[in-house]
Amino acid sequence: MSKNIIQAYAAMSPGAPLEPYQFDTGELQPHQVEVQVEYCGLCHSDLSVIQNDWKSSVYPVVAGHEVIGKVIALGSEAKGLKIGQRVGIGWTAESCQHCDPCLDGRQVQCSGEKVATIVGHAGGFADKVRAGWQWVIPLPDELPAESAGPLLCGGITVFTPLLQHQIQAVHHVGVIGIGGLGHMALKLLKAWGCEITAFTSNLDKTEELKAMGADHVVNSRDPNAIKALRNTFDLLLCTVNVTLDWPLLINTLAPNGQLHMVGLPLEPLQVSAGSLISLSRSVTGSATGSPATLRQLLKFAARKNIAPQIEIFPMSKINDAIEHLHAGKARYRVVLKADF
Incomplete structure (x- = not known):
């Protein structure tokens, strides 16, 4: 199997149950980082994109934007990260880095080529996910990997x-x-x-x-x-x-x-x-936050021992997890553990 093949769970149409799906991502771009997914939070925004509530979804949808995993590949322009490092990826996967908001440190308000992790881009309900290096956030050692993902969005x-x-x-x-x-x-x-x-x-x-x-x-x-x-x-x-x-x-x-x-x-x-x-x-x-603000949050959460209250499902039971969340039974965040 090609090293660029990703195994995932995707919705093939609005509101459809997720099903196994694989696709070829092509070569890693110079500014990108590839992360091996360990855990991925399940958020109401994932449901909204799966169901096309916001009329912006692109099918097949591979949702999941509260990713925790380890760096397995670095593009030639990626900075400040290393292979094997545990990191997180949240709502945003790419920003242009040259518009006024980006240059002002407000990348979350990027007016250029901003890419959401799960809209027209493959997210973390997968064995691997890619993002621009600025949006790949180092995880402090003090934060548990299984519960840190929801911090990156919620x-x-x-x-x-x-x-x-x-x-x-x-x-x-x-x-x-x-x-x-x-x-x-x-x-x-x-x-x-x-x-x-x-x-x-x-x-x-x-x-x-x-x-x-x-x-x-x-x-x-x-x-x-x-x-x-x-x-x-x-x-x-x-x-x-x-x-x-x-x-x-x-x-x-x-x-x-x-x-x-x-x-x-x-x-x-x-x-x-x-x-x-x-x-x-x-x-x-407000929307989510810039890469700098994400780093601030993770450091603050590590220092103050703040962790979301979570329930863990294996990713292979993703449709059960979605039903659990959709029924309002989650207390208080659902996290999927990759088991490909």
């Missing part, structure tokens, strides 16, 4: 807003939705030193959420409980993909507070200008 997604809004330990942060993203937000904010309120539709998880770092737990389906939090939050981090009572939530923001979107509701947000103007509030959003 983790960076909730870490970036803390830097963007200059959140400090004196701030009160609310987290809406304590699932794959939200539970990592609680752990990071606890290490950050913030006061934390968790919004959940399941109060049975109260003690578990407090163990993760929440100081307060609020029923997200109780309008009166939310009204009582008027003018409270310096940052309200929304991780869910559903439409909520946005005017009610905007009113929980303190002066200069931000409602920050990292979940992706498909319906437009209904927000009145007056609710923003009167107290200088704002609605913001």
